[in-house]
Amino acid sequence: SGGSSVTRLMTDLSRCLGELDKTLHEVLDTVLAEAMARDVIHEVYEPLLEEVDISSILCSSNVSVFDKDSRLERFPLLTHPCPLPLFAFDPQLLKYIHRNAVSNGCKYGRKGGLVLTEVHYDASARMFRMDVINLPGEHHEKILGMGEAASVAVFSPRKRLHSGFDRSRSRSEFIESHSSGDGAWIMHKCAKTLGGECSIKFETHRTVFSFRCPITTFEEAVNRNTSVHPSIFKLPENVWGIAIDDSKIQRKLLARFFHLAGVRDDRCIVQGGTMQEIKSFDDFVVNHIEQYPNDYVVVIADENLDAMNDDIMAKHTTVSGSKSIENIRRRLLPDQERRMLALVRSANDSSRDVAIYCARAHGFLPKAPIKRQRVLEMLAPAWEKRFPPGGWADEDAHTDSVEPCVPSLEAEPADSDEDLDLLVDMSELRGEVEELHVMCSADEELLAERWQIIWERLHALKGDLKSLPSNGRAAAAVEMITSLRGTTLPPNFKERWVSIHSLIKSLWS
Numbered sequence: 126s127g128g129s130s131v132t133r134l135m136t137d138l139s140r141c142l143g144e145l146d147k148t149l150h151e152v153l154d155t156v157l158a159e160a161m162a163r164d165v166i167h168e169v170y171e172p173l174l175e176e177v178d179i180s181s182i183l184c185s186s187n188v189s190v191f192d193k194d195s196r197l198e199r200f201p202l203l204t205h206p207c208p209l210p211l212f213a214f215d216p217q218l219l220k221y222i223h224r225n226a227v228s229n230g231c232k233y234g235r236k237g238g239l240v241l242t243e244v245h246y247d248a249s250a251r252m253f254r255m256d257v258i259n260l261p262g263e264h265h266e267k268i269l270g271m272g273e274a275a276s277v278a279v280f281s282p283r284k285r286l287h288s289g290f291d292r293s294r295s296r297s298e299f300i301e302s303h304s305s306g307d308g309a310w311i312m313h314k315c316a317k318t319l320g321g322e323c324s325i326k327f328e329t330h331r332t333v334f335s336f337r338c339p340i341t342t343f344e345e346a347v348n349r350n351t352s353v354h355p356s357i358f359k360l361p362e363n364v365w366g367i368a369i370d371d372s373k374i375q376r377k378l379l380a381r382f383f384h385l386a387g388v389r390d391d392r393c394i395v396q397g398g399t400m401q402e403i404k405s406f407d408d409f410v411v412n413h414i415e416q417y418p419n420d421y422v423v424v425i426a427d428e429n430l431d432a433m434n435d436d437i438m439a440k441h442t443t444v445s446g447s448k449s450i451e452n453i454r455r456r457l458l459p460d461q462e463r464r465m466l467a468l469v470r471s472a473n474d475s476s477r478d479v480a481i482y483c484a485r486a487h488g489f490l491p492k493a494p495i496k497r498q499r500v501l502e503m504l505a506p507a508w509e510k511r512f513p514p515g516g517w518a519d520e521d522a523h524t525d526s527v528e529p530c531v532p533s534l535e536a537e538p539a540d541s542d543e544d545l546d547l548l549v550d551m552s553e554l555r556g557e558v559e560e561l562h563v564m565c566s567a568d569e570e571l572l573a574e575r576w577q578i579i580w581e582r583l584h585a586l587k588g589d590l591k592s593l594p595s596n597g598r599a600a601a602a603v604e605m606i607t608s609l610r611g612t613t614l615p616p617n618f619k620e621r622w623v624s625i626h627s628l629i630k631s632l633w634s
Contacts, residue, residue, distance in 0.1 A: 172218060200227060203242070218315045218318060230258075279325050280325075427469075446470070470489075564579055586629075
């Protein structure tokens with residue numbers, strides 16, 4: 126009897142933990158979707174293309190709402206061809222469009238009816254089409270009577286097509302429904318961000334939502350950006366890697382980045398640990414290039430360099446990495462500057478921010494997990510754009526005829542010792558977070574006075590979180606930190622920080 130009670134208790138505990146984890150993932154997905162939708166609406170969202178298994182994305186987009194068996198039965202997925210190749214695509218945009226399309230099919234289609242997702246990939250035209258098909262629901266005949274006006278209304282902002290047909294609703298309910306009906310309009314905006322379009326067709330026996338956009342396979346995207354495959358791309362022997370970041374965690378990752386890129390360890394210089402290094406970085410790079418006139422230099426600068434004393438609440442100065450690069454380029458002679466590839470690395474990745482960075486430097490690197498297979502995929506296109514094959518630097522800047530000395534991009538065991546080195550040191554991250562927690566626990570008056578310092582530390586934390594392996598909680602914390610951005614202390618800051626702090630602590634607890 127005692128043994129069976131313990132077994133029941135463990136079963137109930139396991140079920141409760143499973144439901145709690147499921148609920149948490151629903152909340153995190155909502156936070157990420159809302160943050161992305163906000164940027165899409167304001168047309169500042171920059172699609173983040175990565176290697177994507179579209180079938181897996183579509184199968185998982187409804188996992189928080191339905192269990193696996195009912196999902197497979199009621200929400201089947203057909204792909205043409207089957208299986209689909211891997212694509213270079215933004216998974217968050219696709220997930221948002223699909224989840225909303227299926228949700229609308231459930232709300233407005235036949236209650237409990239089938240909602241089919243059918244995907245078509247035209248390799249010759251490089252086009253992707255996703256149809257979400259549901260059976261007719263309530264008021265379907267009235268919608269058919271509207272003709273083309275029904276399709277137009279669906280993608281109009283602040284409007285729900287069905288709200289006008291339900292006369293049982295009060296005026297206040299109608300207004301609420303009307304003002305919140307932006308889902309399809311945002312889906313249209315998401316499609317536009319990807320260079321595509323959305324449409325909906327109301328037929329007698331079904332409703333078909335369609336999303337179309339141009340698409341490229343991941344293999345094509347990799348080969349298109351460089352003259353050689355990144356796996357055999359090799360930097361010249363006479364290249365230096367110079368980087369600067371005020372975060373200890375990021376400095377370790379940047380050293381690792383250069384190592385994986387093929388820069389010799391004795392030619393790798395990573396600064397930013399002191400106020401002096403940050404303030405004198407321009408002079409250091411210029412002097413270094415003058416000292417080695419026949420060498421190449423890859424410079425990577427963090428955008429927000431926080432120069433401050435050991436006192437965490439002391440007065441400080443924020444140095445812009447992109448402006449520092451702009452100043453370095455201005456000071457160098459043309460023959461010196463053309464041997465440098467300067468990149469800005471930042472947690473800010475909106476299209477507006479990226480455009481500014483690229484105007485001041487030669488390119489942009491997002492703060493992201495430093496994975497072995499991604500290092501050369503990011504660096505090789507930037508290098509060849511700066512030093513095109515066949516150009517003036519071809520003889521010594523391109524060594525693709527030589528066997529590469531960098532690690533292969535072929536898959537290796539995920540738990541190898543070298544892979545573990547790529548991970549953020551969680552003990553260091555924990556120390557950084559707890560130090561920041563002390564700052565954020567001050568009284569309102571001091572918080573308002575020191576807000577600029579606190580924000581810079583929050584922004585640095587955001588960059589470290591973005592460097593973690595793919596993690597929903599870290600991503601949600603990043604978006605919550607982004608929502609605090611501003612020149613003055615945001616409202617309800619302490620309560621919002623408590624939520625962020627708890628979310629980050631769950632990463633190691």
